[in-house]
Amino acid sequence: xxxxxxxxxxxxxxxxxxxxxxxxxxxxxxxxxxxxxxxxxxxxxxxxxxxxxxxxxxxxxxxxxxxxxxxxxxxxxxxxxxxxxxxxxxxxxxxxxxxxxxxxxxxxxxxxxxxxxxxxxxxxxxxxxxxxxxxxxxxxxxxxxxxxxxxxxxxxxxxxxxxxxxxxxxxxxxxxxxxxxxxxxxxxxxxxxxxxxxxxxxxxxxxxxxxxxxxxxxxxxxxxxxxxxxxxxxxxxxxxxxxxxxxxxxxxxxxxxxxxxxxxxxxxxxxxxxxxxxxxxxxxxxxxxxxxxx
Numbered sequence: 001x002x003x004x005x006x007x008x009x010x011x012x013x014x015x016x017x018x019x020x021x022x023x024x025x026x027x028x029x030x031x032x033x034x035x036x037x038x039x040x041x042x043x044x045x046x047x048x049x050x051x052x053x054x055x056x057x058x059x060x061x062x063x064x065x066x067x068x069x070x071x072x073x074x075x076x077x078x079x080x081x082x083x084x085x086x087x088x089x090x091x092x093x094x095x096x097x098x099x100x101x102x103x104x105x106x107x108x109x110x111x112x113x114x115x116x117x118x119x120x121x122x123x124x125x126x127x128x129x130x131x132x133x134x135x136x137x138x139x140x141x142x143x144x145x146x147x148x149x150x151x152x153x154x155x156x157x158x159x160x161x162x163x164x165x166x167x168x169x170x171x172x173x174x175x176x177x178x179x180x181x182x183x184x185x186x187x188x189x190x191x192x193x194x195x196x197x198x199x200x201x202x203x204x205x206x207x208x209x210x211x212x213x214x215x216x217x218x219x220x221x222x223x224x225x226x227x228x229x230x231x232x233x234x235x236x237x238x239x240x241x242x243x244x245x246x247x248x249x250x251x252x253x254x255x256x257x258x259x260x261x262x263x264x265x266x267x268x269x270x271x272x273x274x275x276x277x278x279x280x281x282x283x284x285x286x287x288x289x290x291x292x293x294x
């Protein structure tokens with residue numbers, strides 16, 4: 001009996017360790033059921049209650065671990081041991097977390113957001129699984145602000161948070177909107193508005209891929225995605241494409257559209273049209289084109 005129990009326990013531990021670094025596969029429940037069926041047949045019973053399975057040996061139980069609890073504990077233990085230490089694992093965790101936050105597009109503490117409502121906004125991965133586990137166990141996990149995606153302007157909001165307030169988009173539609181957002185390589189309202197902090201840029205309505213100094217996931221939106229995205233931008237603005245509020249001054253250096261610059265006394269602005277070709281706009285007079293270096 002002891003040898004059989006140890007064998008089942010070892011199988012469950014191996015099963016648990018194999019899952020701690022990735023999202024639960026679609027067939028994990030089937031694999032777990034196969035292990036439990038082995039235990040059931042060995043006892044001559046078809047069904048064993050969870051209480052009896054997880055009860056320690058000294059109380060006449062099987063002493064089997066709960067894989068979901070074990071995986072959650074292992075993930076938290078990994079973060080506690082490596083986060084912020086400068087180790088290779090710690091660096092990987094931080095990079096994976098920042099990528100996860102940029103991909104999902106929702107600001108604030110994502111681990112308190114309902115997983116079932118917004119899970120389609122993120123690709124399957126280690127932190128998405130951790131998000132799911134935090135929801136299952138109603139646990140709060142908070143990272144310092146410096147690890148979050150920075151906002152561009154004062155009183156800024158993430159694009160997805162603002163669109164979610166419209167309430168009429170379902171999860172597949174939100175996924176379409178998020179797909180175009182990543183294609184445009186923008187994150188917050190400050191990334192899509194003009195310098196007035198209120199008017200949405202016209203370029204946000206075309207199908208041209210955005211450019212950014214940050215790294216965004218590669219996306220290939222279809223026509224339906226662009227249609228939903230355009231409607232969502234119009235939904236959060238008025239008929240003049242203006243937000244109902246004005247964003248404050250810039251608090252971080254913009255990560256998009258580096259093609260505009262000004263001279264030191266701010267009497268002239270310059271727009272880089274292409275490699276080596278600029279359009280100059282002085283404070284008075286008509287604009288003139290100039291060549292780089294001339």
